[in-house]
Amino acid sequence: MNKITDKKVLILYGTRFGATEEVAEKLKEMFEKKEIKTDIFDLKKVKNKNLPKINNYDGVVIGTGIKMSMWVKEVKNYLNKEKEKLKQYSGKKAFFISSAFAAQQERYDEIKKQYIIERIEKLGLEFQLIEAFGGKLDLSDNSRMGWLDKKIASVVAKEHEPDMKNNIVDFRDWKKVEKFANDFIELIIA
Numbered sequence: 001m002n003k004i005t006d007k008k009v010l011i012l013y014g015t016r017f018g019a020t021e022e023v024a025e026k027l028k029e030m031f032e033k034k035e036i037k038t039d040i041f042d043l044k045k046v047k048n049k050n051l052p053k054i055n056n057y058d059g060v061v062i063g064t065g066i067k068m069s070m071w072v073k074e075v076k077n078y079l080n081k082e083k084e085k086l087k088q089y090s091g092k093k094a095f096f097i098s099s100a101f102a103a104q105q106e107r108y109d110e111i112k113k114q115y116i117i118e119r120i121e122k123l124g125l126e127f128q129l130i131e132a133f134g135g136k137l138d139l140s141d142n143s144r145m146g147w148l149d150k151k152i153a154s155v156v157a158k159e160h161e162p163d164m165k166n167n168i169v170d171f172r173d174w175k176k177v178e179k180f181a182n183d184f185i186e187l188i189i190a
């Protein structure tokens with residue numbers, strides 16, 4: 001039987017308010033449960049030159065939050081800079097976003113196309129696995145949002161939860177995150 005303990009995965013993410021970070025951490029937890037060694041880096045905090053080489057890994061997972069339809073700048077820069085290496089990379093690649101609109105069933109396909117498929121095609125990149133997870137809008141006192149972001153977020157949050165019983169509106173489907181992790185593990189150990 002194949003040992004899977006020698007497999008390694010790299011997770012790179014960009015987050016503005018913390019939602020994508022929590023998804024990335026969940027993926028790490030899922031991989032490590034299967035004894036896949038996982039390194040994780042916040043692209044806003046670590047410079048490209050200090051990141052490990054992707055060739056040291058069997059798989060790379062890249063994730064970003066969405067604001068005003070845009071990826072986190074550092075994720076966009078990373079992909080632009082590393083696209084040739086990513087194209088030649090022989091390991092498995094996955095990409096995900098955390099976006100409020102992706103949680104709306106009727107918008108999901110369009111959001112996935114607009115926020116992921118069209119953009120990675122433009123970069124000439126191919127990922128074996130892509131997913132658009134829902135987002136989280138944290139309007140609490142602990143939120144990382146500034147006042148303007150909070151104002152915009154509260155409009156979106158009220159669309160989903162008109163009575164706004166909670167000041168944290170979480171549209172992420174953790175079962176979907178788990179499935180994504182398991183699908184990636186299957187690709188890695190295949």
Ligand SMILES: Cc1cc2nc3c(=O)[nH]c(=O)nc-3n(C[C@H](O)[C@H](O)[C@H](O)COP(=O)(O)O)c2cc1C
Nearest residue numbers: 015016017018019020065068069099100101135136
């Ligand atoms: C100011 C602001 C603008 C946003 N714009 C969008 C948007 O254009 N499309 C979308 O799907 N979600 C949008 N969202 C929701 C975020 O994508 C969602 O909160 C996501 O989980 C954020 O990820 P992060 O916390 O990792 O940055 C916006 C949220 C804020 C606060």
